[in-house]
Amino acid sequence: MAKGKSLRIGAGISVAIIILLIGFMGVFDVTAVSKTPVDTQSTEFRPDIVFFDNMEAFGKLEKTKAVFLHDQHTDALEKKNKDCLVCHKTENGRMSPKFMRLKDVSREELTKIYCDNCTKCHTETIAAGEKAGPVKCDDCHRERPEVQSSRVPMGFDKSLHFRHYHAQKNQCDRCHHEYDQKNQKLFYAKGKEGTCRYCHKEAPTSDGTEKVISMRLASHSACIDCHQKTAAKQMDAGPVRCAGCHDAKEQLEIEKVKSVPRLKRGQPDNVLIKTGDKKGRIPTMMRVPFSHKAHEEYNDTCRVCHLASLESCATCHPLVGSNKKVKNGREISLKTAFHKRGHQSSCIGCHESKQQDKNCAGCHASMTGNPQKESSTCLRCHMVPLPERTGELSTSRAAKMARLMPRLWKETFGPIYTVDVPKTVIIKDLVDQYEPVEYPHKKVFDTMVKQLDNSKLAQYFHYEDATLCRGCHHNTPVTGKPPRCGTCHGKPFNTDYLFRPGIMGSYHQQCIGCHQKMGIEKYTGCTSCHKERKKQS
């Protein structure tokens, strides 16, 4: 009996101790900062890596994707005087980019095609006493591939387009085609040419009855086939190896035509962008004269603006936005399409992106991310038609207007900055440790004016005498002599103007900020601008 009691007492004590210990545990609840392991394995970067991932279409992969180095195989075969047909089959005289087959097959068949053909060739090569690739499963299907892809996408820019156009002796039908649903045939439709990607998307799509092959398959079958055939005729031909198109270095070696003649696709020189609808509803804004020709020069491809087709914007974008379930741009109103910020295809988006340029960022970076546009800025595009005095606008017909545009623009293009500005400005508000600063006001101004020469866009929007000045003299009236900085910027941390920097802060933020953004001079300490003040004793 006594033994049982003491056992119970012992249990009671240990329970109490455990409770106390749990209380203590909270103190030691300190989480250690975990360090991510550093990958010391050196990886090789190659542009020609093909991941055999086509099995993913059948569901989860049993093994990791096999990594295939395409150029290595091309080169090895070339050395043995063998051609691509060792691995690729041909159909109607055109080589298929698919491995040892023409059409997609079942999972089992596909596995067999890859495993059998790869290992067969490798085994034969090894038997012949030569170096060859793996014959064991896990040597192809590696957990951690030793190579990484450095592949860069290939673009078909204006220059390349012109070189092909020239080489094909203006035969557009060699590449451009439409699909005839009835006859299930490809045919060439003159005047309907567009970029490949309008139909061939990243992944294969189904267009009603027929499957449209992916851009990847389309480009690899068409481009490489033609390059090979051209090369076979002992003519100058484009690349057939992966690196030729997809290696960053080799891409730079592709010849560029300096002045590409305009593409001929029946596009207008000038367009008058309407703001009302066809029914004649009263437009809310002035119409926008747009130089299509000039914008062709600024961009590398049509696709920059014409995202889905070469038709006019209003073909897809409606005048008024819709919240109905519509797709392919039809849900985006014309107004948004033109004014959307941060989108390269919209007018404002593209124009604003140019403000990030080194020459412009000095002023524009400090301007707020969401400016309240002044109505005068809107009018730069939504132009008030030329005054009646010219007599040519009396009919106000669109066609006439378009013809007038070059003249219209000439009149509106950047003013000649002939403002009389002070040569130097002595800033002595803050004389303490350092001597007053002699600010080379005219030199800065002249540099800014000079920058305008490089950009037509900048000339166009810095249209008033004082537009440039407002980069520094912000929030001040456009006319007359601007007030001194100290008028607004005084003692720092004034709670009445919480967001306004003090005088010292504003000078330094303005000067150093601009220098940094424009990459003018690296800041090397206070004395790079200020002369040390000698102490009077």
Place this chain on the structure above:
Amino acid sequence: MSISRRKFLGWVGAAGLSTTIGKPASASTNQEFAGYPDSFAILHDTTLCVGCRSCEAACNKVNDLPQPDRPFTDLSVLETPRRTTTKTFTVVNKYDNLKKPGHPVFYKKQCNHCLEPACASACFVRAFSKTKTGAVVYDASVCVGCRYCMIACPFEIPTYEYDQALTPRIRKCTMCHPRVIEGQLPGCVEACPMEALSFGKREDMIKIARERFRKYPDRYVDHIYGEHEMGGTSWLYVSGAPFKELGMREDLGTTPAPELTAGALSSVPIIVGLWPVLLAGIYAVSKRKEKIAQTEQEQAAASALDADRFEPSQPEEES
């Protein structure tokens, strides 16, 4: 020992109950404390900082610290990361900008003046106190030199004058408390040419930070470091680079340090009170057991002796 087993178990039960059911410790902390109203704070905008070290020079001057080996105009000092010492209350460190190579980020490090300072809660002589201006100040006259504050600080800021044999002190940024109560700006803030340091009411500093996020969304990481870290600090930071890349801890959580330790510390009185009782109880129980065992043994021995002396007892017959 006249302690009954029933009484002892009663005590143990009561003690156990009080630790489990009792109100969660709120010993000396006010859990809802969000800083003194209208207390000051400093906002460090790392996107504006150019690493000129003017703040370091000013700090050195206003605190009468010894001149460093290399002058403050020597910017090559920035090449190696530094920490605060007994002779430098603030350091500016340079970090590579992973987003924009070639545009390094500068981050000024000093005491963050927590709203609920870990150093103060760790100090058992109350050498640290959070003042109404926002500064965490130190009183060397009561300090016993235990350096618990150095271990407690999550930012590794307090430093100890190991080289002082007789009067070693803890040294750290004072947020220029003496200057602030006289209506002056902290030395570093006054000296900053870029206004990368802003000084004012803590709420206003948060407003300024938020306004900058709104105006220049691309320039900043949308987070004010110090608004909630460790329950909030009187130094606030905004940055274009992730704070982790500036060597700032992002694993601290938002619970103030005193709250983390309050639970354990509040059990100190219970332990101090309970353990003597508990140990004495165990002692008494074991003593009692020994005593009983001893008397039983003695009785047994005595009866055995008796049996030897007399005739062995005959088993009783059943009737």
